[in-house]
Every structure is written in C-alpha cells, then in structure tokens.
Amino acid sequence: MKYVLVIPDGCADEPQDALGGKTPLQAAFLPHMDEVVSAGILGRTDTVPASMPSGSDVGTMSLFGYDPLVFHTGRAPLEAAAQGIELGPHDWAIRCNFVTIDKGNMASFTASQLPNEVGAELIGLLQEATADDPQWEFHQGVSYRNLLVYRAKDADDQPFDEGTTTIPPHDLTDQPVGQDLPSGKGSDLLLELMERSKKLFKKCKANQKRSDGNPPATQIWLWGQGSRPALTPFQEQFGKSGAVITAVDLLRGLGRLLGWDVIEVEGATGYTDTDYAAKGRAAIETLQNTDFVVVHVEATDEASHEGEVHEKIKALENIDQHIVGPVHEYLREQGDYRILVCPDHPTFLRTKTHSHGYVPFGICGTRVRPDQSNKYDEVSAGASNLLLPKGHQLMPFFFGTLTN
Template sequence: MKYCIIVPDGMADYPIDKLSGRTPVETARTPNLDFLAQNGQLGVVRTIPGGFPAGSDVANLTLLGYDPREYYSGRAPLEAASIGIKLGDDDWAFRCNFITASEDTLEDFCAGHIKTDEASVLIKLLNDHLSNDIIHFYPGKSYRHIMVYRGSQKMDAKCFPPHDIMGQSIQKHLPKGHGSEILTDLMERSRTFLSNHDINKVRIDLEENPANMIWLWGQGHRPKMPTFKERFNLTGAVITAVDLIKGIACYLGWDIIHVPGATGYLDTNYANKGHYAIQALETHDVVLIHIEAPDEAGHEGNVHEKVQAIEQVDCKIIGPVLEAKSKFRDLRILVLPDHYTPIVKRTHTPESVPFAAYGAGIEKGIGLPYSEANAHASGLHIKEGHRLIEHLISGSFR
C-alpha cells in the first residue's frame, strides 16, 4: 500500500462577502479534490488540541500521528533540525523573523519576503554585534531564521507570533516572563544595526519593506519522539519548501525531496511538486506534499491569490497524483489543510479542518463535493486528530 498526503497549508476559510458568501475552496475550480470527496470519505478532523496554539507545527505533528500533548516542545527546535543545528538537551531554540517595524508598529511579519541572500548578510551582521558564548544566530530562508540560547537562564517567556500582531503595537507584544529581558534586549538592539545597513537602505529606495528588526518567538527544547518507522513500520518522504515541515521530517526519519522551483510562496512550482511526489512513491510508503501558498495568501488577506493557489494545487498536484493511481495498484490519497487561515483574520484559527480520503479499500461516504460546510455536515468528525493517520493506514474511517 502507498499513501500520499497532500497538505495545502491554511486552505480552509470562512464564507467571504466578496465571493458571494462562499469560501475560497467553494469558489475555486477543484474537480480532482471534489472527485476524492465524492468517491471516498469526507469529514473533519481536529488538528489543534485544546490549549495549543493554532500553528503548523502542532497541526502537522497531529496529522502525522504524533499527539502534541506528548511530543510537542516548540516550533523553533523543529525548524532548527531542518537546517542542521544540533541542540543540546538544555538549549533553547527560537524562531527569529526579520520583520518591518515602523516606530511602535509591526508593519510586516516577513519584511517583504526578503531574499535569502540578503537575509544571510543580515544574519552575519547580527552575529557580529549580538552573539556571544551563549547566543548565536543561524541563517534559514527568506525571513525565517533561528537563534539558539545556550545559557542557564530559563527562557519560557510568553512570546507572540509576529503574523498574529500585524499592524499592532510592538511594545505591548514584547516577550513577558522568564528570559524576557534578554529577548527584548536582543530585539531592540537589532533595530539599531539593521536599520542602518545598506541592504535596508536599498530596499527602502526600491519601495520594498526593510528587514529592520528581529522578532524572537516559538521557543523550545529538542523534542524526543520515535521515528515514523518505529511507530508505523512505514518509510516516508516529504516535499516542502518550509523549514518547519522539513524539521518534522528529520525527527520522523523521513527523506526530504528537494524540488526545483519550490519556494514556499505563491510562485512555487506546483507541477514539479506533483511530479517529484509520484517519483518518490516508487521508493517510499508515505509521501507528504506540503504547499504553503494558500496560507501565505490568507496571511496577506489576498482572496484572489488564495483561490488561485487552491486551483493550482488541484490541477497540478492532486490531479497527477490521482492519475498515478493506475501506476500504483494500492494507493490511498488524503487531502487536508493543517489549519484554517481565514482571509478576514489573516492568521491561523483552531477549528477542525475538512479532509478527503480516497483510494484502495476506502468506502464511499456521503458523496458530496469538498467544502468546509459539506465536511462538517458529513457526520464524520475525528476529534483525536493524531488518530487520523491510523484510519488512513487501516482504510476504515468509521
């Protein structure tokens, strides 16, 4: 049996007036996704357990069969693994965003999606001025980077995800609690060095958002978890441009398939992701395809881009994988967003998400096309989301 899990990040949404009361999924042309839902099982699954933040870290651990209540230790340690950072048991890893700050307002959580080569120069600048024996900055991609603290101070301060506070006060959302003085000092001092750098002066001249401050959040220790092979006796691979998902794959013992043109943004090469996934199914039991584009459009509040991203996923990823069913005698396909990213809120929300499961041995359900409303009306609600993968492997959703 082969399993292909397709995750259009943040695809689920609320009805939108601009779309005549429909959601982006209901508006988009999705014949392949509708086929899966109409000929397989359509339902909802809770990917964010109560008390946890509605993030891709928690949600993707859940949908891959790892209960966050047992295995979640923070977002940053997962991302650290993806770029080869070796954490000690007592080390604290932090996500380090480049942001655009305007006086006391957080204007842009991603600094205009700054290019990786520009960001790498700025990370070196931070290390030159702010690093020491216990603090070091590591370059990632675009605006997403890592800071590691190896000191003795407890660092469990309350930190705010920057994408949740766009347009809001910086001072009101600085870290609070253990370690907050260290974190606040780093964030505020970074502003001095970054604002005066030539890269940011040029970005302003080009009317691009400058990366003029860092934002530290998502901290945690190295997680302790069994590999996917140890848990389910299946091999796996992941296709994604997002370090967080790659980091989860590292801890699962999965291979990371590098796809030309995969950007983690709206301009990603959807067709290549589908093509490489089908190739990976030849040598792996499970292949997960993660697509960040719908989530990015949700954060930007861009309805048109979100609809377009969903259509691209349907046409260039779900369609080819569905056609490959003839190539693999026993194939099961699962499609679901990890969480909602509603256009109206421009951030993640924790509702149960709609899923469609189709393939060998999976019975036909209610026969309705894929949508948030139809999934909720199906009566199939998996409340313990980490059990979803067990339903997929067994083929039974009842």
C-alpha cells in the same frame, strides 16, 4: 500499498462576502479534490488543541499522528533540525524573523520578502554584536526566516520555561505590537536582543536602500522557542517509510526528526509563486521507492496572511490541478493506494492569522467505502457524521481498515 497526504496549508476558512458567502474551498474549481471525496469519504478533524497556539508546527505534528500535547516543544527546534543544527539536551532554539514595524504596527512579518544577501549582512551584524556571549548563535535561513540558538552550559542553565510567551509575527499583520512582546521567564533577554537589532539594522546600507525598492527590515522578532523534542521514528510508530516535499523549514525538520527523506524541489518557494507541477512530479517519483509521501504547499496559508482572497483561490486551484490530479491518477494506475487531503489548520482571510477549529479531510482508495459526499469544502464536511475530535487520530485512521 502507497499512501499520499496532500496538505494545502491553512486553506480552511470562513464564508467571504467577496465570494457571495462562499468559502475559498467552495468558490474554487477543485475537480480532483472533489473526486477524492466522491470516490471516498469526507470528514472533519481538529488538529490544534484549544490550549495551544494555532500553527503549522502543532497542526502538522497532529496530522502526522503525534499528539502535540505530548510531543510538541516549540516551532524553532523543528526548523533547527531542518538546517542540520544539532541541539544539545538543554539547548534552546528560537525563530528569528526579520520584520518591518512602522509606527508601532507590524507592517510586514516578512520584511517584504527580504533578499537573502541582505539577510546575510544582517545576521553577520547580529552575530558580531553578541560575540562577547558565545552562548548565542544566529543562523541564517531563507529570506526573513532565521534562527537563534542558546547553548546551555548545563541542565541548570535554562533561560526559558513553559511560561515564556511569544507571539508569531504573522499573527500580528497590520496590528499594533506593543501588547504582544515576549513575556515571562527570559523575556528580558529576548527583548534586549530585539531592541539591539533596531540600531544594527539602521547601519546596514543594503537594508536601508534595498535594490528591490521595498522598505527596510527594522528589527528582529523572536518567537517559537523550544528545546529538542523526542519523537518516536515514523517507521517504528506506523511501520511505513516516509518522505516529505515542502519548501518550509519546520516541515523539513519535522520530517528529519521522524526519519523521513526530505525531498528538495527546484522552484519550490514556500510562497504563491511556487512550482506546483514540480511538486506533483516529485511526489510521483518519490512514491516509486517510498510507502508514504507528504506534499505540503504553503501558498494557501501565505495568501491568507496577506488577506488575498483571489490568490488563495488561485493557489487552491493550482494544488488541485498540478498535485492532487496527477498524483491521484498515478496512484490508481500503480495498484493499491490511499490518498488524503487535509489542511493543518484554518487560516482566516478576515484576520490574516491562524485559527483554531475543525478542518475538512477527504480520503479515497483501496478498501475505502464511499459515503454520499461529493464536494471537498468546510460546509460539506460539517454535514458529515465522520468526526475525529483529535487531529492525531487521523493518521492511524488513514492507515487502518476504513469503513463507515
């Protein structure tokens, strides 16, 4: 039996005035996702517990069958694992975004997709400025996405705790940031580094006069802190080998921590210009040697963060045409299979932020008895009697003997 999970990140949404009261899923042309539902079942699940901030770190952990209330320690440790950064038992990892803040507002949580070569200079300046304290390590990622690691001296050297609160910068798009700065234990350390970065970034000529003509990164934004999580390997938990196809570090890291193969795809950008077809081809190739393949696409989430309704629809249609369609066709031809389509959380175009709430899932394949559904969208799922209140219930349900 072969299994596939396709994650159109953040695709669940609200009805849009610009779409005549339809959601993007309802407005998009999605014959292959609809086919999954028509041949199988449609339901709803809630991937993000109400007590936790909504994000892909929590949502995907739920989708993969792990209760985030038990296993989640923070977003940054997952991204550290993706970069091969080993965390000691008492170390902390922190997400370090390059951002552009203008007149107190979050003008760009990506610093307008800061070029990698400019990011390298900025990371060098940050590391040089903290050279007198070797417990701080800055690690360059891709574009605006970077990491900061705190190396603890011992178990008692813990600058942060569960009460340390930070806000993802993508949740503050076009909003004032003054009320959403780090707070709680250790926030003074984070705030000092953020403040110091403002002066450093002004010194970088390549940042101040960017070759792409965009405004400079004005500072770092620190968030998503956490210590190393202890996750039961997926093979041990579910008895299946796994692989993940993604352009996003946190999913790469989570995959590595679960013991999966991480498949790199040329042209996968983590943005709306990603190579959807290449991801579809990679999934088919990977299935030949793996029980379970996850295909994650960030484009739908990025479109929501920028409030671009038509870009979101375009991304959905690309996922449907170039990933769900060919992968489902291959699965049917090769033998017993199941395919699952489900986002990790809603991301509303209206607010440009991640949200809590139920998301639709569709499953079809071997021993899946079809229900009466024929459209994959939030409204159709809301009419279904199939409800999984906890997102981590979906994976064992997907692998189990399905009846309805």
